[in-house]
Amino acid sequence: AELDTLDIVVLGVILLGTTAYLTKGTFWAKPKDPYGSLAQQPNGKAAKLGKTRNFVEKMEESGKNCIIFYGSQTGTAEDYASRLAKEGKSRFGLETMVADLEEYDFDAIDTVSSDKIVFFVMATYGEGEPTDNAVEFYEFINGEEPAFSKGSADAPLENLHYIAFGLGNNTYEHYNSMVRDTDRLLTKYGAHRIGTAGEGDDGAGTMEEDFLAWKEPMWKALAAHMGLEERDAVYEPVFGIVEREGLTPESPEVYLGEPNKMHLEGAAKGPFNAHNPYIAPIAESYELFKVKDRNCIHLEVDISGSTLSYATGDHIAIWPTNAGEEVDRFLRITGLTDKRDQVISVKVLEPTAKVPFPTPTTFDAIVRYHLEIGAPVSRQFVSTLAAFAPNEEIKAEMNKLGSDKDYFHEQTGSQLFNIARLLEHVSNGQVWDKIPFSAFIESLTKLQPRYYSISSSSLVQPKKISVTAVVESSAVVGRTDPFRGVATNYLLALKQKQNGDPEPSPFGLSYELHGPRNKYDGIHVPVHVRHSNFKLPSDPAKPIIMIGPGTGVAPFRGFIQERAQQARDGVNVGRTILFFGCRKSTEDFMYESEFEEYKKALGDKFELITAFSRESSQKVYVQHRLKERAAEISDLLSQKAFFYVCGDAANMAREVNTVLTQIIADGRGVSQAKAEEVVKNMRAANQYQEDVW
Numbered sequence: 001a002e003l004d005t006l007d008i009v010v011l012g013v014i015l016l017g018t019t020a021y022l023t024k025g026t027f028w029a030k031p032k033d034p035y036g037s038l039a040q041q042p043n044g045k046a047a048k049l050g051k052t053r054n055f056v057e058k059m060e061e062s063g064k065n066c067i068i069f070y071g072s073q074t075g076t077a078e079d080y081a082s083r084l085a086k087e088g089k090s091r092f093g094l095e096t097m098v099a100d101l102e103e104y105d106f107d108a109i110d111t112v113s114s115d116k117i118v119f120f121v122m123a124t125y126g127e128g129e130p131t132d133n134a135v136e137f138y139e140f141i142n143g144e145e146p147a148f149s150k151g152s153a154d155a156p157l158e159n160l161h162y163i164a165f166g167l168g169n170n171t172y173e174h175y176n177s178m179v180r181d182t183d184r185l186l187t188k189y190g191a192h193r194i195g196t197a198g199e200g201d202d203g204a205g206t207m208e209e210d211f212l213a214w215k216e217p218m219w220k221a222l223a224a225h226m227g228l229e230e231r232d233a234v235y236e237p238v239f240g241i242v243e244r245e246g247l248t249p250e251s252p253e254v255y256l257g258e259p260n261k262m263h264l265e266g267a268a269k270g271p272f273n274a275h276n277p278y279i280a281p282i283a284e285s286y287e288l289f290k291v292k293d294r295n296c297i298h299l300e301v302d303i304s305g306s307t308l309s310y311a312t313g314d315h316i317a318i319w320p321t322n323a324g325e326e327v328d329r330f331l332r333i334t335g336l337t338d339k340r341d342q343v344i345s346v347k348v349l350e351p352t353a354k355v356p357f358p359t360p361t362t363f364d365a366i367v368r369y370h371l372e373i374g375a376p377v378s379r380q381f382v383s384t385l386a387a388f389a390p391n392e393e394i395k396a397e398m399n400k401l402g403s404d405k406d407y408f409h410e411q412t413g414s415q416l417f418n419i420a421r422l423l424e425h426v427s428n429g430q431v432w433d434k435i436p437f438s439a440f441i442e443s444l445t446k447l448q449p450r451y452y453s454i455s456s457s458s459l460v461q462p463k464k465i466s467v468t469a470v471v472e473s474s475a476v477v478g479r480t481d482p483f484r485g486v487a488t489n490y491l492l493a494l495k496q497k498q499n500g501d502p503e504p505s506p507f508g509l510s511y512e513l514h515g516p517r518n519k520y521d522g523i524h525v526p527v528h529v530r531h532s533n534f535k536l537p538s539d540p541a542k543p544i545i546m547i548g549p550g551t552g553v554a555p556f557r558g559f560i561q562e563r564a565q566q567a568r569d570g571v572n573v574g575r576t577i578l579f580f581g582c583r584k585s586t587e588d589f590m591y592e593s594e595f596e597e598y599k600k601a602l603g604d605k606f607e608l609i610t611a612f613s614r615e616s617s618q619k620v621y622v623q624h625r626l627k628e629r630a631a632e633i634s635d636l637l638s639q640k641a642f643f644y645v646c647g648d649a650a651n652m653a654r655e656v657n658t659v660l661t662q663i664i665a666d667g668r669g670v671s672q673a674k675a676e677e678v679v680k681n682m683r684a685a686n687q688y689q690e691d692v693w
C-alpha cells in the first residue's frame with residue numbers, strides 16, 4: 001500500500017525523534033544546566049535550552065573573531081575576561097565575546113580557524129585544582145587522548161591561536177598550575193600562543209598590577225599578529241538601562257534582591273548551589289571571643305527544611321548583603337539616591353553579554369545584593385571613569401591615577417578605596433552623575449558568596465551546620481574608620497539581632513536583615529554547601545594530627561566532635577592531636593570548654609597542644625609546638641597518621657610544611673630533598689591535606 005503524505009510526515013517525525021534520542025549528547029548539545037528550562041536562569045542568565053555548546057559555531061553565528069574563556073571561582077578571572085573583551089573591542093575593534101568554560105564543549109576546538117583568537121583566563125584553585133567551572137575543560141584537554149572532532153592528527157590544534165593569563169597564589173605549592181597546564185597542553189597539540197602566558201600572584205598582592213603589566217605587550221603582539229590597528233578607546237556600554245514606568249517596587253515581577261525566579265515566585269526548591277541559595281534559618285548564634293574589640297561568631301545554620309546535606313570537612317557558602325551605609329554612599333556619589341527605588345530593566349546591547357542579576361529590579365537592590373561595592377577599586381576602572389568626571393580638573397586627576405602606577409598606589413594604596421570612596425575622594429564629594437550605570441555592572445565583580453569550613457560533624461548533627469567566622473576589620477592608614485569585611489559584619493549584625501538587639505549595627509553598619517520582601521525575617525541567611533576533599537580517614541582507628549590556629553580550628557572542631565561521638569559509641573578511635581594557636585588563653589581561645597568535653601569522651605586518645613602568641617616575650621606559634629613534638633610526630637607519621645593543616649595560607653601553612661619536612665628528615669635520617677619528596681608523596685596520597693585560604 002502506498003503511504004499518503006501524512007503517514008510520511010508522521011514516520012519522519014518518529015524517525016527524527018529516534019535518531020535524536022539515540023545520538024543524544026553526540027550530535028546535539030545536552031542541556032546540562034538544571035535551570036535550563038526556566039525562562040531566566042537563577043543568576044539572571046538567559047535560558048540555555050537549545051543553545052549550542054560548540055563555541056566555534058557560536059562565534060560564527062554571532063560574528064565574533066575573539067572569544068575570552070574564563071575559569072573563575074571568586075569572580076576575579078571572570079572580571080579580567082570581561083575587561084579584556086571590552087578593551088579588545090574598544091581599542092582594537094575586535095569582535096569579542098566572554099564565555100564561561102562550563103558552558104561549552106571543547107571537542108571542536110580543532111575546528112577554530114586561524115583568523116580567530118581564543119583567550120584563556122584561568123584561576124588556579126586550592127591544591128592546583130581547576131575552578132569548578134573549568135573542571136570539564138581541564139579533564140578534556142588533560143585527558144590521555146582528547147577526542148578532537150576531526151580525530152587525531154600530528155598537530156590537531158595547529159590553527160588555534162591563543163592567549164593565556166593565570167590567576168594564582170605563590171604561597172601554594174602548585175602556583176598557577178592551571179594556566180601552566182593549559183598552556184603546555186595547547187602547545188603540545190600544536191596550538192600557537194600569542195605573547196607570554198601571564199601569571200598574576202595573589203600571594204604577593206600584585207594580581208592587578210601583574211595583569212596590567214602583562215596585557216600591554218600582549219595587545220601589541222596580538223595587534224601585530226592579526227594586523228589590528230589601535231584606535232582611541234571610546235567607552236561603549238554593554239548594558240542599556242530602561243526605566244520601567246509601569247512598575248513599582250511593590251509589583252510582583254520586580255526583583256528586590258531575590259537571587260532568581262524561584263525565589264521571586266515563592267519558596268525556592270533545590271538543588272541548592274552556587275546559582276540558587278537556600279534561605280536557611282539560623283538556629284543559634286553566639287560570640288566566641290572574650291574581648292570587646294575583636295569578634296568571632298559561632299553560627300548554627302539549620303538545613304532541615306531543605307534538600308541540603310553535608311559531610312564533615314565540607315564548606316558552606318554564605319551569601320552576604322552590603323552594608324546600608326556603603327549602599328547609601330554609592331548611590332549618593334553616583335547621583336542615584338533619588339532614583340534608588342526606580343524600577344529598571346537591564347538589556348544587553350552586546351548579544352553575547354549576560355546581565356549578572358535578574359531584572360526588572362531597582363538600583364537599590366542591584367547595589368545592595370548583587371555588586372561587590374566594597375572591594376578595592378582597580379586602576380583600569382579609574383581610567384574608564386575619567387571620561388565621566390564632573391569637571392576637567394577631576395578628569396585630569398583620574399587620568400593621572402589611571403595611567404601612573406606609582407601615583408595611584410601613593411594616593412590609594414594605603415587607603416584601599418572602594419569605588420564610592422575613591423569617587424568621593426577625587427571629586428571632594430562632588431556628585432558623579434554622568435557615569436553610565438552599565439560601567440558599574442561591567443566593572444564591579446558580582447557580590448560573591450563567602451566560603452567557611454564547616455565546624456561541625458555531620459555524624460553528630462546532620463541537619464545543622466556550624467560556622468566559625470572571625471569578623472574582618474583592618475586598620476586603614478589615613479582613615480579614621482577601619483575597613484570592615486562584607487560578609488562577616490553582616491553575620492555579626494545577624495547575631496546581634498538574634499540575641500535581642502532591636503537595631504543591630506556593628507560598628508555603625510546596618511544591614512537589610514529582613515531581606516527582599518522580608519523573606520529573611522526571623523533570622524535567615526542564604527547559603528549553599530560546597531563539597532570538599534578535606535576528609536577524615538575512613539578508618540577511625542587511624543591517628544590524625546591537626547594544625548589549626550585561629551579560625552583554622554573550624555573543621556577540626558567538626559573532626560573531634562565526630563571522633564568523640566564515635567568513642568562514645570564504642571568505636572576504636574585513633575590518636576587525635578590538635579595544635580591550636582591564638583593570641584591569649586583569656587581572649588580568643590575558642591571552644592576551650594567544648595574541647596574539655598571531647599577530652600572526657602576521648603580520654604588519652606585526644607590531646608590539645610596550644611600556642612599563645614602574646615603570653616610571653618617570645619611569640620609562640622603552632623609550628624614551634626610542632627617542632628617540640630618532632631619525635632612523636634615522626635613516629636605517628638610512620639604509622640600512617642593523617643596530617644591536616646587549616647587556616648592562613650600565606651604564612652602558617654608554608655611554615656608548617658617546612659617544619660614537617662625537617663621532622664621527617666631528622667626522624668628518618670634522610671636528606672632534605674628526600675624529605676621533601678616524602679611530603680610531596682604524602683600530599684599526593686591524601687595523607688597530608690590542606691584547607692587554607
Ligand code: FAD
Binds near residue numbers: 468
Ligand atoms: P571581605 O569584605 O571579603 O574582605 C576580606 C579582606 O580583603 C579584608 O580583610 C581586607 O583585608 C581586604 N579588603 C577587601 N576590600 C577592601 C577595601 N576596600 N579596603 C581595605 N581592605 C579590603 N573564614 C573564617 O573566618 N572561618 C572559616 O572557617 C573560613 N573558612 C574558609 C574556607 C575556605 C575554603 C575559604 C576560601 C575561605 C574561608 N574563610 C574562612 C575566609 C572567608 O571566606 C572570608 O574571606 C572572610 O570571612 C572575610 O570575608 P568578609 O566578606 O567579611 O571580608
